[in-house]
Amino acid sequence: MNKRRSFLFLFLIFQNTPMVSFLPIFQKMSCFSCCGVEVQHRTGGLGGNxxxxxxxxxxxxxxxxxxxxxxxxxxxxxxxxxxxxxxxxxxxxxxxxxxxxxxxxxxxxxxxxxxxxxxxxxxxxxxxxxxxxxxxxxxxxxxxxxxxxxxxxxxxxxxxxxxxxxxxxxxxxxxxxxxYMANGSLEHHLLDLPPGKEPLDWNTRMKVAEGAAKGLEYLHDFADPPIIYRDFKASNILLDENFNPKLSDFGLAKLGPTEGKDHVSTRVMGTYGYCAPEYAMTGQLTTKSDVYSFGVVFLELISGRRAIDLERPAEEQNLVLWAEPLLKDRQKFTKIIDPLLEENYPVKGLYQALAIAAMCLQEDANSRPLIGDVVTAVEFLARPKVDGQVTAESQRDSSFHVKSVKERSSKRDRDL
Structure with missing residues (x-):
């Protein structure tokens, strides 16, 4: 079994520095098997060559x-x-x-x-x-x-x-x-919330993010050949009666690169605001294009804002562009959070969630994490916490102790 979890898991648990500080560290990370967590074989591949x-x-x-x-x-x-x-x-x-x-x-x-x-x-x-x-x-x-x-x-x-x-x-x-998915799409519960309807709480949002990421992980790492979803967005994430998410609408999905190629060249399809910049500009599609789209949706889950919202002021219409400067200043992190949550969220969890989103939204595709690393990090955020832990995390203490993590590198193993 392949060990391909980087130390992103430990990094996100212990690190609390501003995004501008830890992004350069992440850019040097690929797969750190020596300090990784072994992948659980969640599901079998399709088999064959x-x-x-x-x-x-x-x-x-x-x-x-x-x-x-x-x-x-x-x-x-x-x-x-x-x-x-x-x-x-x-x-x-x-x-x-x-x-x-x-x-x-x-x-x-x-x-x-x-x-x-x-x-x-x-x-x-x-x-x-x-x-x-x-x-x-x-x-x-x-x-x-x-x-x-x-x-x-x-x-x-x-x-x-x-x-x-x-x-x-x-x-x-x-x-x-x-x-049939009883609770419809994530868009309906997050971005098209009817008046008087209760917003999704923080734990449910992290649960949705975890399940959606696992769906992408299956397509990228277990399907043979890999499948690039290409249309990851809130309206394509359906929710069952218990708010478990499932990816839907595979009409734009593409088979991933084979024979040693690192991308698939195709006409640009998808939804404006969710497409990765390199794909929009060149038509070169990779699994990292899906990771970028995940970052956009994750930011929607955190902020309650649409990827593109023309009803907002001009400087706030593009969610990623609006959030970018806020992600560089820890004092402004709470400006990103959905006001409907009314501070009912763990502050440390918010910082870690924003770290994941920022990593996925790197302009350079090679600097984005593998979806498996994203799954590991979001799994931690979605893990149920006892009341005492949630309360402790929610305290707004500005003095955080940063634990240093020694960087190591190893060749990425794709033989799943």
């Missing part, structure tokens, strides 16, 4: 998406040829989904995006409530994204990734059927 898998999967996506009229039998047959796929995905008829959603009744509408509209439905023969996402034939995303999502979700299986129940490809209909 990543180079061969990458070629065959890309070929499959290209072949299917180039045939707009590909029928449901063709899709199923081709997907079953690829590696370890889920055989449990149902192939629904259009009529079945019309019945399930009461003819796509507007009263059943629970969401809408670039792909199309999402309806709450009930599949009688499965005795299951589901979310039914129907492709808008006049929308911005088309058959390629549909095939990509069916393929990606047929290949992955993780508790922090939404489960694909099945799909429909009758005629020109393109419909995806997911497990």
């Amino acid at each position: 990543s180079n061969n898998n990458g070629k065959s999967l890309r070929s499959l996506v290209n072949n299917l998406s180039s045939k707009a009229g590909a029928n449901k039998q063709k899709i199923a047959e081709e997907i079953q040829k690829v590696g370890k796929v889920k055989v449990s995905a149902h192939i629904f008829t259009f009529r079945e989904l019309v019945v399930a959603t009461d003819n796509f009744n507007p009263d059943c509408l629970i969401g809408e995006g670039g792909f199309g509209r999402v309806y709450k439905g009930y599949i009688e023969n499965l005795d299951q409530i589901v979310a039914v996402k129907r492709l808008d034939q006049n929308g911005t995303q088309g058959s390629r994204e549909f095939f990509s999502e069916v393929l990606m979700l047929s290949l992955v299986n993780h508790q922090n990734l939404v489960n694909l129940i099945g799909y429909c490809a009758d005629g020109d209909q393109r419909i995806l059927v997911y497990e």
